[in-house]
Amino acid sequence: MTKTTNARGIMILTGPRLREAPRLITLIGAVLALAFVVVPSTSAAQVRMTVPRQAVAVALQGATIHTVTNGVIENGTIVFDNGVITAVGADVPIPPGARVVNVSGKHIYPGLIDAYTTVGISEIGAVAMSNDVREVGDFNPNIRAELGVNAESRHIGTTRSAGVLTALTTPAGGLISGMSSALALEGWTWEEMSIESAAALNVNWPNPNPRRRGFGGGGQNGDDQPTYGERVQQLKDFFAEARAYRDAVEAGEEINSNSRYDAMIPAINGDIPVVVAADGAAQINDAITWATEEGVRLVIRGGSDAIHVADRLAAEEIPVILTSTMAAPGRAHEGYDVAYRRAADLYEAGVRFAISGGSSALNTDRLPYEAGVAVAFGLPEEEAIKAVTINAAEFLGLDDRIGSLEPGKQATLLITTGTPIDMTSDIEQAYIQGRELDMNDIQKHFFEKYMTKIRQLAPIVL
Numbered sequence: 001m002t003k004t005t006n007a008r009g010i011m012i013l014t015g016p017r018l019r020e021a022p023r024l025i026t027l028i029g030a031v032l033a034l035a036f037v038v039v040p041s042t043s044a045a046q047v048r049m050t051v052p053r054q055a056v057a058v059a060l061q062g063a064t065i066h067t068v069t070n071g072v073i074e075n076g077t078i079v080f081d082n083g084v085i086t087a088v089g090a091d092v093p094i095p096p097g098a099r100v101v102n103v104s105g106k107h108i109y110p111g112l113i114d115a116y117t118t119v120g121i122s123e124i125g126a127v128a129m130s131n132d133v134r135e136v137g138d139f140n141p142n143i144r145a146e147l148g149v150n151a152e153s154r155h156i157g158t159t160r161s162a163g164v165l166t167a168l169t170t171p172a173g174g175l176i177s178g179m180s181s182a183l184a185l186e187g188w189t190w191e192e193m194s195i196e197s198a199a200a201l202n203v204n205w206p207n208p209n210p211r212r213r214g215f216g217g218g219g220q221n222g223d224d225q226p227t228y229g230e231r232v233q234q235l236k237d238f239f240a241e242a243r244a245y246r247d248a249v250e251a252g253e254e255i256n257s258n259s260r261y262d263a264m265i266p267a268i269n270g271d272i273p274v275v276v277a278a279d280g281a282a283q284i285n286d287a288i289t290w291a292t293e294e295g296v297r298l299v300i301r302g303g304s305d306a307i308h309v310a311d312r313l314a315a316e317e318i319p320v321i322l323t324s325t326m327a328a329p330g331r332a333h334e335g336y337d338v339a340y341r342r343a344a345d346l347y348e349a350g351v352r353f354a355i356s357g358g359s360s361a362l363n364t365d366r367l368p369y370e371a372g373v374a375v376a377f378g379l380p381e382e383e384a385i386k387a388v389t390i391n392a393a394e395f396l397g398l399d400d401r402i403g404s405l406e407p408g409k410q411a412t413l414l415i416t417t418g419t420p421i422d423m424t425s426d427i428e429q430a431y432i433q434g435r436e437l438d439m440n441d442i443q444k445h446f447f448e449k450y451m452t453k454i455r456q457l458a459p460i461v462l
Contacts, residue, residue: 048157048441050188054411054434057081059094062104063415068390069404078108080411083434088405109385109420110404111165111412111430115321115392116275116301116356117364119159119167120149120183120190125362134173139238142263143178144197145169149190155361156185157441162365163420163427164357165412166195166402168392170202170275175235177202179263180275182398184412186432199396200299201267205278205287206231232286239294243268273297273396275321279304288318299395303353304330307342310349319352319395322387325370325377337377343387344378354392355384372421384421410434 058080065076065088077092078085087093094100123130132148149169159167165185171178179198187193208228226234242264248255249265266272274294276287279302288309291298300306303320306313313320327339346353355374357367371384379387393403401410411434418425430437 049438050151050186051435051438054081054083057086057095057098058411058431058434058436059092059098059100060103060108060415061094061100062102063106063108065108065405066110066385067405068110068385069406075104076108078405078411078413080431080434083411085405085407085409085411087407103415106428107416107418108405109163109414109416110389110402111414111432112163112367112388112420113166113168113354113392113398113403114159114164114357114364114367114388115168115354115396116170116180116323116358117167117361118169118172119155119185119361119364120151120153120169120193121145121171122361123150123153123155125360133171135171135178138174138234139176139260140171140174140178141176141201141242141267142259143171144181145171145179146181146183146190146194146197149181149183149193151187151189151193153361154442155364158443159364160185160430160432160437161427161439161441161444162368163414163416163430164364164367165414165430165432166398167364168199168396170200173204175204175206175231176238177204180396182396184410184432186435186437195401196396196398198263198266198272199398200273200275201264202301203235203274203276203287205276205283206235208280208282208286232290236290239264239268267296268294270295270297273299275299275301277301281305281308284309285312288312288316291318292316301356303342303346304339306351306353307345307349310346310351313346314350317352319354319391320346321354321356321392321395322346322370323356324358325355325373326366340373341377343371343374343384347379347383352391352395353387354395355387356392368421369423372423375421381419381421385419388421 059077061077062075065073065078067088073090076090079087079092118133121132135143167183167185168180169183170180180200180202182196182199183193184195206228242261245258245261246265246268267274274296276298278284278287278300284300284306298318299321300318301321302323306320322343325339325343329336329338343353343355355371357364357370367388371388375381375384390399390403393399402412405413412432414420414427415429416425416427420427429439
């Protein structure tokens, strides 16, 4: 080995050994590549494998089938082909060539639906690059959540293991956040997962009592903020502009294309619902008045004070998506169970509602337990099941495809040991659009991994 200096005065080493360096580097690379194949890495520990589309008809026989909309069928059979349910009943003929699965003693339910989540667009809260939830600006109706979905998200596997097979993935921020996308939680890409690209327009109703920021509540972060009335007017103005744009398009006028106004047209025409995030009674009342004036299909999301507006909600048939039944009371005078019994209170008041797991992707797998808590505090179990299946589907215009077990609907269902909203029940198998899912997930993977560690080390320790 010798030392030489190049034209820039930088010392370099030469010699026969260094001439072998490229081959050595190649060998090291091959060894490292082999190590990554042989040793499972954390990133490879997704363990959930996407399965192909349904190839042959399947008949599930002998289970108790909870159709949700047409009662319970004991010792029933459900048949599906090409991802669609073809027959449900107690005495259903099996088509030739169908794969028959004996599920005697089990229960079959529709897959649960989370009507408000960020699953697929949020991974690790503390890592900004793994979150694609918020866009810049106040008016982003043209944002479709599905475009940012990570089909390899770890939360998808754990969510499915809890029985949640459909997610309304929803953006956040601004006055108009964008469009919720209805996703089947199986597929290699967001295109394959998409059920409805733009299922609902999301509006964040302004807070009539905003907290002032800055020292003493004033300064540039306090006094310069628009008032409640100004924010509501901004929202009204944007809808008026979008309506004028729609009218000009329909009249055949020459106008500059605007993707934001284009995205508003289905909501203005009433083709899709407008989901308004509102918790306080004043917010809910004002949102109802505004929606009536605009002529849009309103769904309230949040609804902490919905019981105080229950008569109006029921009379005007406005549904509510409750975002948590396991929250602590928000006011000092409220009882500890105010959130726990909120669903039961609305049911008694005649208000239709769905229950969501809260927006966090991390909490989407809590959805069945949110419904279960409502049952523990007075909501009939049948209504709780509806709140996480058919009600959510109906509010968002998806009930022709999902939400119940009926011929013609997608074969998206659960095989369980009991009701899926009870922690003591197990989700043994699930199907999405006829695909028999790989039920593994990252939590099961690590459970098995460290149970193996205990089994291996226990004899040594003992």
